[in-house]
Amino acid sequence: MHSRLMIIDDEEHIRSALACFLEDFEDFHVRSAHSAELALQELQREQADLCIVDIRLPAMNGPEFIRVCREQGLCRHHILHTGSTDFRRYVDIETLGMCDDDVFQKPCDSMVMLERIRKVLRES
Amino acid sequence: MASRKSLFRRLSLSLGLLSTVIILVVSTLVFFFLSWRVGNQMQERAANTITFLAQALETPFWALDRESAAAVAEATSMDVNVGLLELRDSRGEEWFGYNTGNSLFIIREAEVRHDGQVIGFIRLGLEDSVRQKSLAGIGLAGGGIALLVIIAQYCLAKRLLRHYFQQPFAALDSLVGAYARGNYTQVDPGVYYTEFEPLVNAFLGMGQTIERQVSTLAESEEKYRVIFDNSPVGIFRSTLDGELLEGNVALGHMFGYSSREDFLASNGLRVEPVYADSSAREAYLRELLASPKALSREMKFVRKDGMYFEGVLTASIQQDADGRPVFLNGVVEDVSARKQAEERLRQSEEKFSRLFRLSPDVIVVMNMTEGRIVDVNEAFSRLTGFAYHEAVGKTAQELGLYTDPAMREFVRRRMQTTGQIDNVDFSLGCKDGRTISCVLSSQLLTVGDESCVMAVLRDVTEFKRMQELMIQSEKMISVGGIAAGVAHEINNPLGIIMVSSQNLVQRTRPDFPKNIEVAENIGLDMNLFDRYMQVRGLYDFVKNIQDAAVRAADIIRHMLDFSRRSESRRTTCDLRSVIKRATHLAGNDFDLKKSYDFKQIEIFWECDDNFPVVSCTETEIEQVFLNLFRNAAQAMASAQPQIVEPRIVVRMKAEADRVVLEVEDNGPGMPPEVQRRAFEPFFTTKPPGVGTGLGLSVSYFIITRSHDGQMRLESRPGQGTRFIIELPLSGPGPQKEDECIHDS
Numbered sequence: 001m002h003s004r005l006m007i008i009d010d011e012e013h014i015r016s017a018l019a020c021f022l023e024d025f026e027d028f029h030v031r032s033a034h035s036a037e038l039a040l041q042e043l044q045r046e047q048a049d050l051c052i053v054d055i056r057l058p059a060m061n062g063p064e065f066i067r068v069c070r071e072q073g074l075c076r077h078h079i080l081h082t083g084s085t086d087f088r089r090y091v092d093i094e095t096l097g098m099c100d101d102d103v104f105q106k107p108c109d110s111m112v113m114l115e116r117i118r119k120v121l122r123e124s
Numbered sequence: 125m126a127s128r129k130s131l132f133r134r135l136s137l138s139l140g141l142l143s144t145v146i147i148l149v150v151s152t153l154v155f156f157f158l159s160w161r162v163g164n165q166m167q168e169r170a171a172n173t174i175t176f177l178a179q180a181l182e183t184p185f186w187a188l189d190r191e192s193a194a195a196v197a198e199a200t201s202m203d204v205n206v207g208l209l210e211l212r213d214s215r216g217e218e219w220f221g222y223n224t225g226n227s228l229f230i231i232r233e234a235e236v237r238h239d240g241q242v243i244g245f246i247r248l249g250l251e252d253s254v255r256q257k258s259l260a261g262i263g264l265a266g267g268g269i270a271l272l273v274i275i276a277q278y279c280l281a282k283r284l285l286r287h288y289f290q291q292p293f294a295a296l297d298s299l300v301g302a303y304a305r306g307n308y309t310q311v312d313p314g315v316y317y318t319e320f321e322p323l324v325n326a327f328l329g330m331g332q333t334i335e336r337q338v339s340t341l342a343e344s345e346e347k348y349r350v351i352f353d354n355s356p357v358g359i360f361r362s363t364l365d366g367e368l369l370e371g372n373v374a375l376g377h378m379f380g381y382s383s384r385e386d387f388l389a390s391n392g393l394r395v396e397p398v399y400a401d402s403s404a405r406e407a408y409l410r411e412l413l414a415s416p417k418a419l420s421r422e423m424k425f426v427r428k429d430g431m432y433f434e435g436v437l438t439a440s441i442q443q444d445a446d447g448r449p450v451f452l453n454g455v456v457e458d459v460s461a462r463k464q465a466e467e468r469l470r471q472s473e474e475k476f477s478r479l480f481r482l483s484p485d486v487i488v489v490m491n492m493t494e495g496r497i498v499d500v501n502e503a504f505s506r507l508t509g510f511a512y513h514e515a516v517g518k519t520a521q522e523l524g525l526y527t528d529p530a531m532r533e534f535v536r537r538r539m540q541t542t543g544q545i546d547n548v549d550f551s552l553g554c555k556d557g558r559t560i561s562c563v564l565s566s567q568l569l570t571v572g573d574e575s576c577v578m579a580v581l582r583d584v585t586e587f588k589r590m591q592e593l594m595i596q597s598e599k600m601i602s603v604g605g606i607a608a609g610v611a612h613e614i615n616n617p618l619g620i621i622m623v624s625s626q627n628l629v630q631r632t633r634p635d636f637p638k639n640i641e642v643a644e645n646i647g648l649d650m651n652l653f654d655r656y657m658q659v660r661g662l663y664d665f666v667k668n669i670q671d672a673a674v675r676a677a678d679i680i681r682h683m684l685d686f687s688r689r690s691e692s693r694r695t696t697c698d699l700r701s702v703i704k705r706a707t708h709l710a711g712n713d714f715d716l717k718k719s720y721d722f723k724q725i726e727i728f729w730e731c732d733d734n735f736p737v738v739s740c741t742e743t744e745i746e747q748v749f750l751n752l753f754r755n756a757a758q759a760m761a762s763a764q765p766q767i768v769e770p771r772i773v774v775r776m777k778a779e780a781d782r783v784v785l786e787v788e789d790n791g792p793g794m795p796p797e798v799q800r801r802a803f804e805p806f807f808t809t810k811p812p813g814v815g816t817g818l819g820l821s822v823s824y825f826i827i828t829r830s831h832d833g834q835m836r837l838e839s840r841p842g843q844g845t846r847f848i849i850e851l852p853l854s855g856p857g858p859q860k861e862d863e864c865i866h867d868s
Contacts, residue, residue, distance in 0.1 A: 011620065014619050081619075107623070
């Protein structure tokens with residue numbers, strides 16, 4: 001059984017590189033979207049097990065996307081993957097139901113992220 | 125008062141009596157004249173009647189016709205005046221007799237003759253009653269007239285007297301009455317009789333004179349009253365035995381009374397209670413009695429509210445006509461304000477003299493003419509090293525205070541032209557040959573009668589350093605600001621590099637199942653590919669890409685430290701254990717590339733007893749000390765010639781409101797230009813890749829911004845470097861641990 005992952009990032013190369021990295025592992029089915037709105041459409045078609053979400057996105061931002069997902073029951077687990085360093089000033093990750101381990105600051109070690117994804121999915 | 129007799133009445137009465145007497149005398153005379161005349165008339169009548177009878181009776185007597193004679197006699201006796209009528213013949217025979225019996229006034233007898241022959245006798249008597257009646261009538265009429273005249277005269281006199289005397293006198297009386305009431309501006313009372321004119325004029329003149337004198341007196345009194353009332357000093361008059369007779373408003377105010385009346389009514393008019401020392405008055409009076417003049421004495425007085433004040437009493441004795449001292453007249457002046465002013469002046473003088481002596485700025489006073497030093501303060505001696513006695517009397521040039529001769533010329537010219545210098549940079553020469561950066565301000569000053577220059581020199585060494593640090597700090601803050609902005613933009617590409625290079629690593633791995641599968645599908649020998657990668661060093665390139673990305677990410681993270689204040693994760697820290705941990709971390713940091721071995725370095729601890737706990741963010745302070753230890757170790761390791769016994773001294777000193785932490789090495793030290801830039805971001809003396817140039821900047825930032833402390837360095841090339849960190853003390857209470865570790 002494949003785990004369904006969704007990558008939302010407006011940076012195309014991050015999106016594709018991360019997708020390539022994760023697709024190499026047989027147990028993941030990876031989809032990606034460059035905006036939160038598009039991702040929501042895609043998720044409404046088919047839900048995901050975990051979303052890797054950038055914070056700064058073109059229209060709806062990452063935290064907002066996570067909230068909507070939770071409300072609509074589109075996805076249960078999320079990982080924040082952000083290039084900004086001061087996100088804690090405006091994002092309270094605890095209210096999003098996340099912890100520090102769910103936050104990855106770019107550039108990060110993809111292997112560490114992989115481990116976290118597996119751990120989260122395993123625990124659920 | 126006994127009842128006075130009325131002149132007017134008297135006068136009226138006197139005039140009445142006088143006229144009565146005159147009228148009575150005149151009436152009496154008239155009466156007597158008239159009665160005389162009546163007597164005469166009756167005698168004439170008697171004579172005429174008897175004569176008539178003698179003639180008329182001649183014939184009857186001759187003819188002895190008794191009847192005719194009786195008829196004649198009868199007819200005559202019909203007259204009311206006739207009281208007695210007797211007719212007799214020559215023989216004496218009575219022919220006729222008539223007698224009323226009433227008293228008779230005149231009796232006449234006549235002979236009736238015929239041819240010379242007496243033929244009969246006639247005796248006639250006239251009655252007195254008729255005469256008396258007429259006289260009574262005259263008397264009554266005269267008396268009545270006289271009475272009327274007297275009454276009329278009395279009334280007239282009274283009226284006239286009233287008109288001519290009583291009214292003028294009343295007018296004069298009202299004039300005098302007005303004067304008596306103090307109204308001297310009277311007009312002519314309207315008495316137009318010559319006799320009164322001098323009197324009226326005299327009275328009016330008197331009124332004017334009095335008015336003039338009264339107004340002069342009032343003016344004079346007013347003048348002195350104004351002086352008395354408005355005098356700022358208290359004026360009084362009292363008896364020698366202490367009864368207050370008079371006092372002015374100022375006196376009242378001085379003693380705390382709202383009005384003069386209030387003052388005069390108080391104390392039962394006694395003066396003794398106002399003297400703070402009750403014997404002072406007696407002593408003063410004794411002195412005054414012995415002195416011919418007024419005396420001034422300073423005394424302490426008591427106000428109404430019981431407060432004391434200093435006053436100067438000046439008084440003199442006034443004697444009575446017999447030369448006995450009776451009154452004390454004088455003034456009291458409140459000098460407490462003056463005394464306070466004097467005291468303030470004295471304090472001010474003391475303050476300024478203390479200010480001069482203890483001023484942290486150097487103050488030098490020189491005379492204008494020769495430039496010789498007149499006075500210097502303690503800061504001067506402290507800064508230049510010249511003691512007071514070494515400096516005074518010398519010129520600034522002799523002492524070598526001017527390091528730049530042009531400056532001396534500039535100062536002299538400026539003082540002569542404008543008389544003032546404001547904040548001019550000045551390099552001050554010291555006794556030991558050092559020069560100190562100062563700012564000079566000077567002004568002209570008159571000391572005694574000598575024109576002097578007062579020069580104030582402020583040591584700005586510290587200020588300049590602070591200024592440099594401020595600039596540094598500003599630079600770092602701006603770096604932080606930029607960093608926060610660009611971090612996101614750089615992190616994204618770094619993320620791409622990172623993931624992509626990791627993908628490269630992963631997809632070239634010969635043991636990765638997916639790679640093997642894809643290689644098989646295209647007929648690639650994975651082992652051969654792996655060798656190719658190794659031989660061509662492609663793995664290394666990929667590794668380098670990854671390292672570079674990590675390094676770049678590190679730099680970004682450090683840069684961001686500038687923009688971040690520590691998020692109040694402050695705890696009370698035992699700084700010694702924090703620093704100790706930093707030494708351990710530095711010890712584990714042995715790195716071939718960084719080419720030093722921390723364990724070779726000896727660390728000395730010099731720690732004050734009772735070093736307090738300090739509120740700080742432990743990890744940050746640890747980072748700062750780790751940085752300092754690494755820098756020290758790297759500097760000592762790279763020193764040429766090599767340092768034989770590298771050592772680091774850690775000093776921990778507790779002061780009143782702060783702690784001072786020092787890290788001192790015996791390394792090569794820093795040249796001045798490096799010292800200046802040591803805290804600058806991205807400034808490094810290490811080879812590329814070894815240092816980012818951010819360690820000290822971040823440390824500086826942590827100390828100054830996150831911990832409100834200070835950080836500075838002292839270094840001399842060849843003698844090592846000392847970093848000094850000062851942290852403010854917020855949480856009091858000495859540290860409980862026993863002792864500091866020395867020579868660990």
